[in-house]
Amino acid sequence: MTLDQFVQIFAEQFDETPVDQFTPSTDYKELDEWGSLTALSVITMVDAEMEKRITGSNLLACTTIEDLYNFIQKL
Amino acid sequence: MGNQFLLEGKTILVTGASSGIGRGVAVECAKMGAKLVINGRNQERLAQTLAMLEGDGHIVLAADLTDHHSVEAMVEHLPQLDGVSHNAGVTSIGMIKFMKENDWYDLSQTNVFSAIWLTRCLVARKKLNRPSSVVFTSSISGNDSVRHGEALYAATKSALSGFAKAAALDLAPQGIRVNCVHPGMIMTELFQSAQDTLTQDIDELKKLFPLKRFGAPEDVANGIIYLLSDASSWVTGTELKIDGGYTLV
Numbered sequence: 485m486t487l488d489q490f491v492q493i494f495a496e497q498f499d500e501t502p503v504d505q506f507t508p509s510t511d512y513k514e515l516d517e518w519g520s521l522t523a524l525s526v527i528t529m530v531d532a533e534m535e536k537r538i539t540g541s542n543l544l545a546c547t548t549i550e551d552l553y554n555f556i557q558k559l
Numbered sequence: 560m561g562n563q564f565l566l567e568g569k570t571i572l573v574t575g576a577s578s579g580i581g582r583g584v585a586v587e588c589a590k591m592g593a594k595l596v597i598n599g600r601n602q603e604r605l606a607q608t609l610a611m612l613e614g615d616g617h618i619v620l621a622a623d624l625t626d627h628h629s630v631e632a633m634v635e636h637l638p639q640l641d642g643v644s645h646n647a648g649v650t651s652i653g654m655i656k657f658m659k660e661n662d663w664y665d666l667s668q669t670n671v672f673s674a675i676w677l678t679r680c681l682v683a684r685k686k687l688n689r690p691s692s693v694v695f696t697s698s699i700s701g702n703d704s705v706r707h708g709e710a711l712y713a714a715t716k717s718a719l720s721g722f723a724k725a726a727a728l729d730l731a732p733q734g735i736r737v738n739c740v741h742p743g744m745i746m747t748e749l750f751q752s753a754q755d756t757l758t759q760d761i762d763e764l765k766k767l768f769p770l771k772r773f774g775a776p777e778d779v780a781n782g783i784i785y786l787l788s789d790a791s792s793w794v795t796g797t798e799l800k801i802d803g804g805y806t807l808v
Binding site for chain 2: 520521524525528529531532
């Protein structure tokens with residue numbers, strides 16, 4: 485999965501935030517819609533689409549969507 | 560009349576005894592004087608549980624309760640029982656849109672089928688004394704409350720509690736009582752692994768409990784001991800919440 489594809493699929497986990505708000509440099513924890521439900525969506529999306537297991541603390545440790553993408557690539 | 564909360568002279572089967580709540584139940588039941596049959600899948604961890612038990616005459620019967628042949632074989636080898644504490648269970652957290660075809664099957668085999676088939680075999684083989692007591696470890700999830708991502712888990716646990724009520728009615732004429740405990744968050748290995756999917760700070764989470772702490776396996780074990788003991792001899796089909804007040808708010 486490319487970074488652009490990841491940004492797109494990451495954005496799909498949000499219901500209210502407009503897609504154009506998501507770029508590789510988006511600090512996702514700053515988004516109004518970020519919370520336990522969206523975090524859980526991202527965790528299960530990464531498991532289902534990328535077959536990688538990430539944790540809640542991994543999400544908290546990364547800042548931008550690109551950081552998270554790079555972190556997942558190293559798993 | 561002696562202390563009706565004790566389990567002296569009773570033989571009790573404890574499933575899921577290789578870790579967590581099941582192990583806690585086994586340890587506490589032995590302290591109350593019961594003779595135990597402990598079941599789980601992992602021989603090594605069952606041996607550790609056995610070593611933790613007070614008293615003599617306890618036995619280990621390893622078996623995979625998700626497999627109906629294994630359940631039938633185990634029941635053949637069981638002595639007559641005065642009580643059963645069924646704790647075998649797994650958690651699952653995930654979003655509905657990402658569910659896979661086998662997820663429900665896998666989870667319900669452990670959380671629901673094992674309980675139903677064990678009960679069926681115990682009754683059919685007349686292994687439960689009259690009177691006796693069966694206690695299922697269900698959950699507040701699906702019965703009293705739910706959290707995000709618990710859809711499948713909640714469905715299995717409400718199925719288990721539903722089965723328990725119906726079994727309580729059907730088995731009452733035989734003097735067999737059937738009850739459930741509904742624990743909230745209990746500090747077990749299962750909880751530690753589920754913690755990976757938690758996105759809330761652990762101390763923040765603790766604040767959701769009016770009694771200001773997570774549960775320990777002993778908290779659940781004490782409720783189960785009550786339901787196994789003669790002190791609850793007029794209690795069947797009930798659900799005992801053990802959740803530190805979590806579902807009050």
